[in-house]
Amino acid sequence: MTNSICIIETRSLALSSQVLQQILRSKKIDLLSLQIPGDGSVISFICGEYSEIKSAMESASAISKSSTSYFGQKIITKPDEKLFDLLQLKRSTPAKTEVIKADKKRISTKKTITIDSTPSKESVFDDFEPIKAGEAEIPSDSIEQNRSVRKSLPKTEVKKEKTDEAVHQPFKGRSDNPTIARLKKEALGIKENDNDLIKSVTNVNETENEGNGPADLEQLKKFNVHKLRRFARSFNGFPIKGREISRANREELLNYFKELI
Amino acid sequence: MKQNATGFLELNNLASALESADQMLKAANLDFIKQIKIGPSSFVLLIKGDAPSVEAALIAGEASAKRSGSFLVSQLVEDLDPAVEQYIFQEAVQ
Numbered sequence: 001m002t003n004s005i006c007i008i009e010t011r012s013l014a015l016s017s018q019v020l021q022q023i024l025r026s027k028k029i030d031l032l033s034l035q036i037p038g039d040g041s042v043i044s045f046i047c048g049e050y051s052e053i054k055s056a057m058e059s060a061s062a063i064s065k066s067s068t069s070y071f072g073q074k075i076i077t078k079p080d081e082k083l084f085d086l087l088q089l090k091r092s093t094p095a096k097t098e099v100i101k102a103d104k105k106r107i108s109t110k111k112t113i114t115i116d117s118t119p120s121k122e123s124v125f126d127d128f129e130p131i132k133a134g135e136a137e138i139p140s141d142s143i144e145q146n147r148s149v150r151k152s153l154p155k156t157e158v159k160k161e162k163t164d165e166a167v168h169q170p171f172k173g174r175s176d177n178p179t180i181a182r183l184k185k186e187a188l189g190i191k192e193n194d195n196d197l198i199k200s201v202t203n204v205n206e207t208e209n210e211g212n213g214p215a216d217l218e219q220l221k222k223f224n225v226h227k228l229r230r231f232a233r234s235f236n237g238f239p240i241k242g243r244e245i246s247r248a249n250r251e252e253l254l255n256y257f258k259e260l261i
Numbered sequence: 262m263k264q265n266a267t268g269f270l271e272l273n274n275l276a277s278a279l280e281s282a283d284q285m286l287k288a289a290n291l292d293f294i295k296q297i298k299i300g301p302s303s304f305v306l307l308i309k310g311d312a313p314s315v316e317a318a319l320i321a322g323e324a325s326a327k328r329s330g331s332f333l334v335s336q337l338v339e340d341l342d343p344a345v346e347q348y349i350f351q352e353a354v355q
Binding site for chain 2: 021
């Protein structure tokens, strides 16, 4: 039963805490408030039974005598209800331990509420199970559906696929065309026999590269500039490359071949 | 070690208070230190830790404060009441 309050004023926070430590050892006294107004004083309000407060204050005043700081105290028995409003104090406070427990509970409930209100990322994927390679079972319905979709594809799409292939490999069909091949040979000045010659020389060259054997110079002398350049480009380890080959004349190319062979 | 001791060091000068705080932190391993201004020229350094550490820190802080002539009070309180602690640390946070 709280039938009286006590106001303690000190000029030191250390003294105030020491005094309160002594007073609050009694289980029948509760701390209502501790205020630091900012003018150098520390004011604390306690409540409890008059007899308990009286005895506690006697021990507190004994402590304060050892300190040089100011210590003042006043006990008010049976305070009016309006006094609590004036001092902005709580009318009744539960036991100290209960206050702390209640605070802890409040915090814990807040936590649970936040967890429930915002679903975690894990909860979203709870229903999904990872499928391992080789263990996945494809439903037969889905395969049938895919087949039906393929069948129902319009012909225009098939044409599109063909045109795409043509774009990626533009000269694939043309090389097979005999007229284009003939025109190409004419442009390069290659006859049927010359073609055979190139093949033979390239074969010799391949064998030379592989086995370091000699190439036939007489056959090379029969080539014109274009054929020699072409052959030089295909020759592995030829001393000049690219533009230099295209700029070199027939004699220069033959000289290079002589050096190599 | 259990943190069951609270230390108070009151001074009348902010510069001395900071110097004392430095000395206290150097003297002992403290987990909590706060400064509260309770008046126009009254500052409290509030420390928390195990009793030997707090005691050592208070001795170092007191010596520093006395050198500068700004020492008012120093106090060590063991097992401070939770209600008092709650109010004091609430003030310290503000």
